[in-house]
Amino acid sequence: xLEANLNIRLLEQCSRCEACYSICPSCxxxxxxxxxxxxxxxxxxxxxxxxxxxxxxxxLECHYCLEMCYQHYGFENAMTALRAVAAKxxxxxxxxxxxxxxxxxxxxxxxxxxxxxxxxGLPEPAAGGAEExxxxxxxxxxxxxxxxxxxxxxxxxxxxxx
Amino acid sequence: xxxxxxxxxxxxxTRFPFLEKSTRMVLKEFNLPFRDIDGFTCCPEKxxxxxxxxxxxxxxxxxxxxxxxxxGLDLVSPCTGCVSNLATVKSGLKADPREKGxxxxxxxxxxxxxxxxxxxxxxxxxxxxAVGAHKIRxxxxxxxxxxxxxxxxxxxxxxxxxxLRNDDPLDPKKFDNxxxxxxxxxxxxxxKLMCCGQGLDRVDQHDxxxxxxxxxxKELKAVGADALVLCCPxxxxxxxxxxxxxxxxxxxxxxxxxxxxxxxxxxxxxxxEELGMTAHRVDVTSFLQKWEAVSKMPLxxxxxxxxxxxxxxxx
Numbered sequence: 001x002l003e004a005n006l007n008i009r010l011l012e013q014c015s016r017c018e019a020c021y022s023i024c025p026s027c028x029x030x031x032x033x034x035x036x037x038x039x040x041x042x043x044x045x046x047x048x049x050x051x052x053x054x055x056x057x058x059x060l061e062c063h064y065c066l067e068m069c070y071q072h073y074g075f076e077n078a079m080t081a082l083r084a085v086a087a088k089x090x091x092x093x094x095x096x097x098x099x100x101x102x103x104x105x106x107x108x109x110x111x112x113x114x115x116x117x118x119x120x121g122l123p124e125p126a127a128g129g130a131e132e133x134x135x136x137x138x139x140x141x142x143x144x145x146x147x148x149x150x151x152x153x154x155x156x157x158x159x160x161x162x
Numbered sequence: 163x164x165x166x167x168x169x170x171x172x173x174x175x176t177r178f179p180f181l182e183k184s185t186r187m188v189l190k191e192f193n194l195p196f197r198d199i200d201g202f203t204c205c206p207e208k209x210x211x212x213x214x215x216x217x218x219x220x221x222x223x224x225x226x227x228x229x230x231x232x233x234g235l236d237l238v239s240p241c242t243g244c245v246s247n248l249a250t251v252k253s254g255l256k257a258d259p260r261e262k263g264x265x266x267x268x269x270x271x272x273x274x275x276x277x278x279x280x281x282x283x284x285x286x287x288x289x290x291x292a293v294g295a296h297k298i299r300x301x302x303x304x305x306x307x308x309x310x311x312x313x314x315x316x317x318x319x320x321x322x323x324x325x326l327r328n329d330d331p332l333d334p335k336k337f338d339n340x341x342x343x344x345x346x347x348x349x350x351x352x353x354k355l356m357c358c359g360q361g362l363d364r365v366d367q368h369d370x371x372x373x374x375x376x377x378x379x380k381e382l383k384a385v386g387a388d389a390l391v392l393c394c395p396x397x398x399x400x401x402x403x404x405x406x407x408x409x410x411x412x413x414x415x416x417x418x419x420x421x422x423x424x425x426x427x428x429x430x431x432x433x434x435e436e437l438g439m440t441a442h443r444v445d446v447t448s449f450l451q452k453w454e455a456v457s458k459m460p461l462x463x464x465x466x467x468x469x470x471x472x473x474x475x476x477x
Contacts, residue, residue, distance in 0.1 A: 004216035025357050029377070030370060057365035061209055062357035063246075063321035067331045072324065083213035092214065093366040099210035107203035107222075109210065110176030120183040120438055125175060129201035129229075132272050133222065139268050140221055 006081045008043065010073045015039050020065035020074050026058045033058050035075035042078055051091050056082040107133035163292060164236050164281075165195040169226070169248070171241040172204050173395035180438025181395060184423040185240045185285070187437065191430050192293060192301065196238070201229050205244040209364055212247075223251030224265045225272075230280040237282045240423060242394035245284040246318030249325040252278045284319050286393050286422055287328040290336040295343035303431040305345025308456030311425075312349045312387040313337040314378070314401075316394035317357050340422075341391065344429050351385050353378045360400035375404045379415040389449045393422035406443035418442075418449040428453075 018036055026033045038050055050056055056079055065074035086092050087100075102109055112125040168189070174181045189196050203222060204211070212219035227248055230237045239245045255262040256278050266275055283291075289298070299305075315337050323331030332355075341348035359374020379401065382390055390401055402419040409415070419442065427437040439446050 025359070025374070029373065054367065057367065058362065058370070060317075060357045060359060060361045062317035062361075063331075064317070064355075064357070066322050080213055084216065087214040095364055095366050096210055096213070099207070099364065100214045103204055103206060103211055104218075108176075109172040109204050109207060112175040113177070113179050116179040117182075120179055122179060122182055122186070123198070125170075126198040126202070127200040129203045129225070132201065132274075133203045133225070136221060136225060136268060136272050137218060139271055140217055143268065144217075 004081065004084060006042070006077060007073065010071050011039055011043060011078060013071055014069075014073060014075070014078070015043060017070065019070070020068040023064050023068050024075060025062060025064070026060055030058050035059070035078060038082065039075070039078050042081070047082060047085070050082050051086045051089065056086060057093060057096075104137070106130055163195055165197060165234075166236040166238045166283075167199045167230050167233065168196050169202060169205070169237050169239040169241070169244050171239060171244040171395065172207075173243075173399070174241060178395055178398065178441075180441040181240065181398070181421050181423065184421060184427045184432075184437045184439075187432060188423045188426045188430065191427075192297075194293070197235065199229060199233055199235070202226055205241075205247040207243060208247050208250075209361055219247075220251055220254065220261070221265060221268060223248050224255060224276040225269060225274060227252050227278060227280060227282070228269060228274040228276045230282075231277045232274065236280050238285055238288050239283075240285045240393060240421075241396075242284055242316040242318035243396055245282055246321065246326060249282050250322060252282060253325040283328065284326075284393070286315075286319060286340065287336050289422075289426075290340055291328075295339060298340070298343045298426075302344065302426075302429040304429055304457065306341075306425070306429065306453065307345040308459060309346045309388050309453060310349050310386055311341050311346040311420075312351060312354070312382050312385070312390050313341050314358065314390055314392040314397060315355060316392055316397045319394065337391075337393075337422075344425065349382075349385055349387055351381055351387075353381050358394075358397040358400040360396045360404075363400070363404070371400065372404055372408060375400050376408065376413075376415070379405060379417050382417050383415060387417065388452050389418040389420045389446070391420045391422060391425055402442055402444050409444070416448065417444070418446040419444055420446065420449065 021027050021036060033055055041047055041050060059076055059079035061076060063076065065076055066072055099109060107130040108128060170182055203226065205226060206219055206222040255265060255276060269275055315334055320326060320329045320331045320334045329336050338348040359371050362371040392398060398419060398421060405415055424437050424439055434440065434446065434450055
């Protein structure tokens with residue numbers, strides 16, 4: 001269900017091209033930041049070593065690499081993938097954790113500043129969609145665990161047969 | 163013009179309500195058909211949400227787009243991040259019918275459907291395309307002739323190009339054109355398209371974020387920019403708030419940061435205070451003073467024709 005994945009075939013091209021390296025702001029300005037190394041390790045099955053590194057959070061998500069890329073793929077997808085794995089294991093930066101918790105709980109990353117709105121003569125903010133958002137995310141969760149159970153059952157049946 | 167909903171996003175409403183104020187004033191002054199609609203949530207933000215859970219990112223974005231789809235409206239946002247994220251989700255779902263089916267199966271259970279018919283625009287390209295330089299010139303009361311302004315597009319106003327399709331993602335022109343329409347000189351400088359670097363503050367790398375802020379601000383000082391003009395709350399946070407933090411540490415760069423809607427508001431005749439510009443952390447006085455000073459300067463070539471054609475000793 002809607003799961004992210006990484007296209008290794010495209011990444012293999014990336015590891016030989018590197019056209020985006022010269023335009024990536026973090027590559028140019030942050031010492032030690034080199035997504036080319038990360039991509040090589042992902043291809044070689046050695047991604048684990050990057051999960052605790054600061055590097056994978058230094059991609060600015062400016063999408064410059066996507067625009068330079070002949071395949072429209074680029075560094076960013078590799079970084080996004082490693083961030084997602086790091087987050088699954090609870091290795092994401094505290095601020096990302098706080099942001100995610102706020103998002104999951106309220107459907108927003110902050111509530112409208114009401115006293116300041118009054119001061120500037122702004123109208124009442126429109127109603128948010130938090131309730132419906134939470135319902136939708138509960139449905140997503142349910143669907144996921146249903147899928148997971150199916151997978152386990154299929155595995156079990158296969159084991160029984162053999 | 164088709165009616166549109168304004169997508170304010172979390173950052174503007176939480177941290178910078180004065181940016182909502184100037185945006186509303188400018189939209190009203192141009193008589194643009196905008197509305198507030200109920201039900202929006204976070205767009206959602208890519209670095210916090212997509213990096214943690216791709217499905218939650220897609221589903222939340224699709225739901226927000228479904229709200230405008232159903233209301234028969236377009237969407238315009240003064241936040242680059244919001245538009246970019248929503249457009250990324252929209253174009254992803256339009257290109258992947260299977261994923262769209264999965265999303266809609268879930269949305270159906272809360273009574274919604276993503277169709278993706280609504281146009282999603284950022285305020286700057288919207289002003290360029292839907293209002294137009296000609297109308298802006300007609301409408302403004304005072305222009306910025308004699309001012310050197312540095313436009314900072316902000317990555318997500320134009321990228322990813324395949325999703326936004328509103329300008330050249332590697333060589334954009336529209337923000338520059340609007341600066342010129344307002345009579346200013348739109349400065350060209352090496353880091354013009356470089357990311358502001360604010361993302362690093364969201365992953366607990368404050369020093370690196372400051373490094374990127376400093377890089378651009380120093381360059382703007384060197385090229386003699388009177389202000390940095392942008393239209394993204396995240397870039398605003400980076401250049402206004404972080405510049406202020408550097409000032410507090412004794413590093414004064416002194417580059418006023420002006421939101422696009424504030425610049426437009428000033429040109430329309432509103433004053434800085436009613437536009438909420440006094441809420442900035444970096445003082446904008448130097449920008450306003452220069453503007454006063456240049457508007458008192460003689461116009462280009464003033465008086466030369468009269469002088470050449472006046473009566474004199476030659477008879």
